[in-house]
Amino acid sequence: MIKILDGQQIHKSFHIDKEKIKILREVSITIYEGEFISIMGPSGSGKSTLLYVLSGMDSFDSGEIIFNNQRLTACGEKELADIRRQQMGFVFQQPAFLKNVTIMDNIVLPAMRDNRKKVKALTTKAQQLLESTGIGQLASRMTNQVSGGQLQRAGICRALINEPKIIFGDEPTGALNSKTAEEIMDHFLQINQEGTTIMLVTHDPKVAAKSERVLFMKDGEIVDELWLGKLLQQRGMENRIEKVTRKM
Ligand code: ADP
Ligand code: MG
Secondary structure, three states, X not given: OOEEEEEEEEEEEEEEOOEEEEEEEEEEEEEEOOOEEEEEOOOOOOHHHHHHHHOOOOOOOEEEEEEOOEEHHHOOHHHHXXXXXXXXXXXXXXXXXXXXXXXXXXXXXXXXXXXXXXXHHXXXXXXXXXXXXOOHHHOOOEHHHOOHHHHHHHHHHHHHOOOOOEEEEEOOOOOOOHHHHHHHHHHHHHHHHOOOEEEEEOXXXXXXXXXXXXXXXXXXXXXXXXXXXXOOOOOOHHHHHHHHHHHO
C-alpha cells in the first residue's frame, strides 16, 4: 500500500485570551492511496481542524505531514498553495460559489489558473463531470438558480476538475436531506472506485458506513478506529459505528 498522506504527532493549540487550548493532541494518521476514510466524533472534538491541518489550510504547532512524498512543513506559502490547488480537492458543507456567474464558470475559472490555454478542454471536462453527477443540463444556470443538492454536486465537480490525488470533505452532506445525501455519497463512492482517495468528516453513521475506515475523534485525539473493508455498504456497519459512538 502506498502512503498518500502521513501525519505524525500533530499538536495544535489555540490561544484564547491568555489561555492555551489544545485542539489536536499528538494526532497521528496514515492514509493510503485509494482509501475512503471517514472521521466522526462529537462537535468540537477537532475533526475540521484535523482536516484543515492535514490539507495544509491551517497551521499547527509541532509534528510532521507528508503528502504525496512532499513534506508540507518544508513548503513555502506559494508551493503549498500550488499543491493544494493542483493535487487536492475540497468539498464543504456550504460550498462557496461566485455569485452572478454560471455553474460552468464556477468550475472552469478557478482551474484556468493552472491551465490558462486550455479553456476549451476544461469546459469539455467540466461538462462531462456535470453529466456524471446528473446536472449536465444546469451548466449555464447561475448558482442561485439551483437547489442545495445540485449546488453540492457542482461543488464536487469543481473539486474534481484538476484531477486531485485526494478529496477532503468537511460534512459535505450535512446540509442536505437524507435522500440527496445518499446520492452525493454514492457519487463519492464512484469517484473513489475510479481511484481518488477520499477523506470525509461526517456525523452521519449512514455516510460513514459506506467508507472503508472510520476514525473516531474525541477531545483532540483519535480514540478509536473501525476498518470496514472494501466491501462497501455491508449490512450492520451502521450499527457498529453507532455502538462505538455511544461508548465515546
Ligand atoms: P469539530 O469539527 O469536531 O466540530 P473543530 O475542529 O471545528 O471541531 O474545533 C475543535 C475545537 O477548536 C473547538 O473547541 C473549537 O471551539 C476550537 N476552535 C476551532 N477553530 C478555532 C479558532 N479559529 N480559534 C479558537 N478556537 C477554535
Ligand atoms: Mg467541524
